[in-house]
Every structure is written in C-alpha cells, then in structure tokens.
Amino acid sequence: MNSTLTNFQFFIEHDINPFIVFDHAGKVLYINNAADILLGYANKQELYDLTLSYAPKDFGFKTTKLNLQYDSFNFYAIGVGYESEEQIAIHLYHRPSLEAKNTQHLDSYHTTDINVLLEANISLFKLQNSNQLSLLTDHELPPFKIDQNQFSKLLRKILNAFRSSDSISISLTLLIGEYIIIGNKKERLIQLSVEANGRYVDEDDEIRTIARQCHITPVLKEHSIRLQIPFLQ
Amino acid sequence: MIDQFLTHSSHIHNIIKGFNLTKSLFVSSILIGEPHTGKKTLIRYLFPDTPMVSGDDHTKVQDFLKNNDEIIIFNFEKLTNIENLDFNNKRVIALADYIGNKNTIDDLFAFIYTMPSLKDRQEDIKLLANHFVKEVANNLMIDGNISIDLSKIDISNNVRSLKRSVYHQAFVQNCNHNDIEEILYHYLYHALQGNNDYKEFLPLFEKPLIEAGLAKYHSQLKLSDILGINRNTLRKKIYELNLD
Numbered sequence: 001m002n003s004t005l006t007n008f009q010f011f012i013e014h015d016i017n018p019f020i021v022f023d024h025a026g027k028v029l030y031i032n033n034a035a036d037i038l039l040g041y042a043n044k045q046e047l048y049d050l051t052l053s054y055a056p057k058d059f060g061f062k063t064t065k066l067n068l069q070y071d072s073f074n075f076y077a078i079g080v081g082y083e084s085e086e087q088i089a090i091h092l093y094h095r096p097s098l099e100a101k102n103t104q105h106l107d108s109y110h111t112t113d114i115n116v117l118l119e120a121n122i123s124l125f126k127l128q129n130s131n132q133l134s135l136l137t138d139h140e141l142p143p144f145k146i147d148q149n150q151f152s153k154l155l156r157k158i159l160n161a162f163r164s165s166d167s168i169s170i171s172l173t174l175l176i177g178e179y180i181i182i183g184n185k186k187e188r189l190i191q192l193s194v195e196a197n198g199r200y201v202d203e204d205d206e207i208r209t210i211a212r213q214c215h216i217t218p219v220l221k222e223h224s225i226r227l228q229i230p231f232l233q
Numbered sequence: 234m235i236d237q238f239l240t241h242s243s244h245i246h247n248i249i250k251g252f253n254l255t256k257s258l259f260v261s262s263i264l265i266g267e268p269h270t271g272k273k274t275l276i277r278y279l280f281p282d283t284p285m286v287s288g289d290d291h292t293k294v295q296d297f298l299k300n301n302d303e304i305i306i307f308n309f310e311k312l313t314n315i316e317n318l319d320f321n322n323k324r325v326i327a328l329a330d331y332i333g334n335k336n337t338i339d340d341l342f343a344f345i346y347t348m349p350s351l352k353d354r355q356e357d358i359k360l361l362a363n364h365f366v367k368e369v370a371n372n373l374m375i376d377g378n379i380s381i382d383l384s385k386i387d388i389s390n391n392v393r394s395l396k397r398s399v400y401h402q403a404f405v406q407n408c409n410h411n412d413i414e415e416i417l418y419h420y421l422y423h424a425l426q427g428n429n430d431y432k433e434f435l436p437l438f439e440k441p442l443i444e445a446g447l448a449k450y451h452s453q454l455k456l457s458d459i460l461g462i463n464r465n466t467l468r469k470k471i472y473e474l475n476l477d
Binding site for chain 2: 108110112116117119120121123124126127128148149150152153156
C-alpha cells in the first residue's frame with residue numbers, strides 16, 4: 001500500500017473533529033474546517049496550553065479521555081502528537097450526541113415565518129410579565145420549516161426562564177459558515193439568543209428535550225439560552 | 234357572527250393579538266378563565282367558522298380531531314384522558330373554566346392564555362352595562378330612559394350576573410302602576426297560604442312606601458304629612474319595619 005500518493009490533508013480538512021497544528025511558539029500553522037469554527041468559541045491560547053498539557057512525553061501520539069465543552073461543542077477525548085520540536089498537533093473528538101426520539105417527521109414541518117412565532121410568544125410573555133424586553137431580528141429572514149407547536153412551546157419555556165430578569169435581549173441571526181447534518185443533508189443554521197442578567201433553570205431539562213426533538217441544538221448558560229435552529233427549506 | 238368583542242382591557246387585547254398572530258399556524262392554544270368571562274364569545278369572534286365540540290364527549294372530540302385541522306374544544310376541563318390526545322399538526326383552541334393537571338396542560342399546549350374575570354377588568358363593567366342597556370331596551374321594547382346604577386351591578390358571576398343586574402334595573406325602573414299590581418298579584422297568588430297573611434304581606438307594600446318616602450323627603454314629619462298619617466303612627470311603622 002502506497003500511502004504517499006494519498007492526499008491526507010483533504011480528508012483532515014473535512015473531518016468533523018477539529019484538528020490544529022501549532023508551531024513551538026503556539027502559532028497556528030494549520031486548522032481544518034471544524035477547528036476554524038471551534039476557534040470562534042474557544043480561545044487559541046487555551047487550546048495551545050491544553051495541547052502542551054496533554055502532549056506525550058516523547059515523540060509520538062497520545063490520546064486522553066477528558067470532558068471538554070466550548071459553547072455547544074462537546075468533546076470526550078483529545079489526541080496530541082508531535083514528531084519534531086517544531087510542530088505539535090491536537091485532534092479533538094466530538095462526543096457522540098444521543099439523538100432524541102423524533103416524534104415528528106420533517107415532512108410534517110410547516111413553512112413558518114419565525115418572526116410571527118416570536119411575536120406571538122413575546123405577546124404571551126408580556127401578559128404575565130412586565131420585564132423590559134428588546135428584540136433584534138432579521139425581518140428579511142425567509143420562512144423556513146419548523147414544528148410550529150413544539151417550537152412555540154420551546155419559546156414559551158425559554159422566555160419563562162427569564163421571568164424575573166430585569167431586561168431581556170432577544171436576537172435572531174443566520175449563522176454564517178455553520179451547518180448541521182439532518183438526514184444526510186447539510187442545513188444552514190439560525191441562531192436565536194435570549195440573554196439577561198440571570199435566569200431560572202427549573203425547566204432546563206425540558207428545554208433540552210423539546211429542542212432536540214425539533215433538531216435544535218440548545219446552549220444553556222447562566223445568563224443566556226441559545227438555540228441553533230436548522231434552516232430547513 | 235360577532236362583529237366586535239367588547240372590551241377596554243389591554244390584557245384581552247393582547248390575547249386577541251396572540252390569537253391573530255397564530256391564526257394561520259398549527260399550534261395548540263388554551264384560554265383559561267372563570268365561567269361567563271366571555272371566553273366562548275371571544276373565540277367565536279376570532280374563529281367564526283371553526284368547528285366546536287364540548288369536552289364532555291371524549292369520543293366526539295377524538296372524531297373532530299381526526300376529521301378537522303382546526304377545532305375549538307370548550308368545557309376542556311371536562312375532557313378525560315387528555316394525555317392520549319394527538320394535537321400534532323392541528324390548530325386546537327381549548328376553553329377551560331379551570332385546569333386540573335397543570336403539567337398535562339403545559340405539555341399539550343403551546344400557548345396558555347388566562348382570561349381575566351370582570352373584577353380584574355373594571356374598565357369593562359360600564360362598557361358591558363351600556364351594551365346590555367341597549368339590548369334590554371330593544372328586547373323589552375322599553376322607550377323610556379334607563380339609568381343604570383353601576384354600584385348595584387353584580388359581577389360575582391361575571392358577565393352573566395352583570396347582564397342579569399342590568400335587565401333587573403331596567404325592568405324595575407320601567408314598571409308602571411299596572412305592572413306592579415300584576416307582579417304583586419302573581420306573587421301573592423302563589424304565596425298566600427297562612428292564617429295571618431294580611432299582616433304577613435302588608436310590609437310588602439308598606440316597606441317600600443316608607444323607605445322611598447324617607448329617601449325622598451328626609452323627614453318623618455314631612456313624610457307623615459305626605460302620607461296623610463299621624464307622625465306617631467309613622468314612627469311606629471318605621472320601628473316595626475326595622476327602617477330606623
């Protein structure tokens with residue numbers, strides 16, 4: 001088997017697991033697509049320090065199991081390797097996510113103007129709460145397919161988590177360069193972000209469950225909840 | 234067909250806004266509120282052509298769900314086995330006087346609205362009273378002026394008791410001599426049955442007579458002149474009728 005004829009870089013470039021090569025000073029020499037996205041959420045220096053910390057004692061490659069989370073990215077292991085003093089590489093392995101049982105088929109999703117759903121849910125929220133609320137949305141966003149009922153339920157629960165917050169900021173944007181694979185199809189992502197100075201966490205588990213049922217990736221933090229929604233056309 | 238839902242309540246205007254926004258979406262909504270707060274009227278105003286089914290008939294509800302994309306279920310609190318209902322890809326609007334299991338409601342419905350009772354929307358009392366004044370004038374063919382005392386409006390049973398209060402006041406204000414005689418005749422005809430009924434039923438006439446006189450003239454002396462009876466007799470009557 002002659003491996004020299006194989007263009008390994010092509011395969012690494014499109015690996016869903018982030019791969020980064022640093023020089024001896026921590027400068028990035030190469031990153032694949034997945035790592036490019038990861039660096040939007042993780043600090044480069046932090047990743048370099050991590051690489052050095054888990055590097056093998058001698059030339060070679062070492063895989064270590066550890067839990068890492070950067071925003072919505074979850075990793076269960078890293079591999080660090082080097083064969084010279086000049087270059088060191090890290091490979092981060094995504095934690096396989098357990099697919100929630102999809103009770104709804106994508107075919108039954110309805111094309112929806114998400115701004116209408118947002119407005120209706122904000123209107124409902126305002127019936128019970130007087131919190132200051134700001135909304136930054138893209139009204140040019142074309143309608144896309146979504147489970148209207150489940151998504152409304154999700155929005156209600158998310159807004160409810162902010163029921164005692166002083167001021168709530170809601171924003172809706174189309175994410176550039178990030179995708180999700182659903183049914184072997186690459187779909188663009190829309191991000192809905194709700195932020196405030198604090199929030200309740202009592203319904204976090206339900207928020208996660210409903211989100212996953214709708215193919216939505218939830219990112220729940222102390223002061224914010226973000227949803228990455230597939231832009232299904 | 235209802236042309237307009239009468240309300241000055243901002244809360245209800247927001248409910249209307251919410252329903253209007255989701256009118257074309259396949260979402261499930263529930264409107265919860267005390268009896269006779271206008272839930273059904275509001276939903277009929279917003280969804281005039283949507284099939285309606287009562288929650289006290291589970292089989293019928295399931296049939297309606299099977300055969301329609303959009304349904305209204307009233308008396309939802311009476312519906313049993315609600316966990317087994319499939320609201321997927323349906324526009325379901327439920328109306329309930331109260332909710333039993335909060336978690337089930339939370340699981341089933343995307344939009345949960347609360348209809349305020351009349352005591353929580355005082356701004357609607359005058360509006361609704363005026364509406365029913367016109368209605369009663371029309372229905373009972375009353376030509377005279379109807380002046381409603383809002384302080385005497387009963388809202389304990391929301392719009393139902395309010396309407397009854399308005400009809401009652403309108404009728405009482407427009408009774409003439411003959412009507413009163415007829416009412417008394419009807420009442421006495423059914424009520425007379427004892428052996429001392431003259432004394433028993435005389436206050437029926439004397440009490441309002443003296444009460445109205447005292448309210449009008451504010452003086453027992455003046456009233457005794459008006460009624461043409463002795464001042465001491467009047468005082469005795471006032472005592473006997475507990476009007477002092």
